[in-house]
């Protein structure tokens with residue numbers, strides 16, 4: 001059991017904010033993780049993957065657990081599909097690259113999403129018309145309170161848009177994920193930007209789809225190593241019929257579409273842009289000039305400045321349009 005003390009977390013979050021963790025560990029097996037959980041049962045816990053969807057506003061007076069389970073293991077295979085168990089610490093995009101180079105389809109649209117495999121089920125990562133829930137068979141996890149290993153079927157994960165049982169309850173450390181990928185591939189357009197990028201190809205291959213998505217993302221999103229950020233900062237809000245009508249009375253051109261009988265999704269980026277925040281900077285924090293959903297850090301090491309800016313954007317959008325934006329990013 002290797003426990004470190006007073007570890008600076010700045011290198012472990014893509015916003016590069018400073019905070020010190022009282023205790024820090026990187027368990028490589030479920031048994032080691034379980035032992036740590038039982039030994040440090042009374043400490044507050046924080047689970048860390050690649051740190052691309054969170055930032056710190058203060059020191060953490062507890063135990064940071066960074067799962068270090070590795071490996072890609074083939075569990076079964078037939079003519080149509082393959083099942084693989086992948087360790088939580090594996091890099092997500094390396095796994096996508098592995099699948100594409102072996103001709104396994106299902107995750108290519110999720111190319112270049114930064115982070116670890118273990119974090120992918122937490123918010124059911126998604127992009128370009130695909131969500132990771134569509135290829136997950138099961139998730140292995142250790143319950144923090146008991147140190148017990150558990151397996152969640154896909155249904156038991158209760159996946160929703162950017163949500164799951166793991167995000168709602170925060171009781172479990174994910175140690176591995178089992179995926180089922182298809183061994184055949186026929187491109188179907190799910191997203192207009194990708195279709196445009198592939199327009200000259202009559203039958204795009206898996207590799208060509210991955211490359212197209214990498215090109216689109218590289219053009220659109222800031223590189224977190226050059227301009228620290230955590231990707232889309234807010235979720236797209238889901239509105240009731242009454243909220244939708246109030247919004248359309250103020251912004252008749254707001255994009256709104258049905259996501260349930262009485263639920264309507266609108267675009268957080270559109271609202272932030274209409275509130276005048278696209279490209280706006282306050283001190284060292286601002287909204288990315290090419291994408292209104294991304295908060296970027298121009299140089300602060302103090303996460304409170306980012307949290308203050310987040311609240312300012314939320315309050316302004318709420319005052320102007322009556323919609324409260326909910327962060328997708330975790331603020332610790």
Ligand SMILES: Cc1cc2nc3c(=O)[nH]c(=O)nc-3n(C[C@H](O)[C@H](O)[C@H](O)COP(=O)(O)OP(=O)(O)OC[C@H]3O[C@@H](n4cnc5c(N)ncnc54)[C@H](O)[C@@H]3O)c2cc1C
Nearest residue numbers: 047049050051052053114115116118119125126174230231
């Ligand atoms: C430039 C950029 C682009 C992005 N684009 C997308 C996108 O297109 N789609 C999308 O969905 N997301 C996107 N994101 C967000 C991010 O990549 C994902 O949320 C990713 O899954 C984060 O992985 P991570 O390992 O860095 O998780 P972290 O940020 O370390 O953790 C995220 C949350 O999961 C918890 N957690 C992490 N690992 C575990 C584990 N093993 N067990 C239990 N809890 C855990 C943490 O406590 C935290 O609450 C983007 C981020 C950036 C910076």
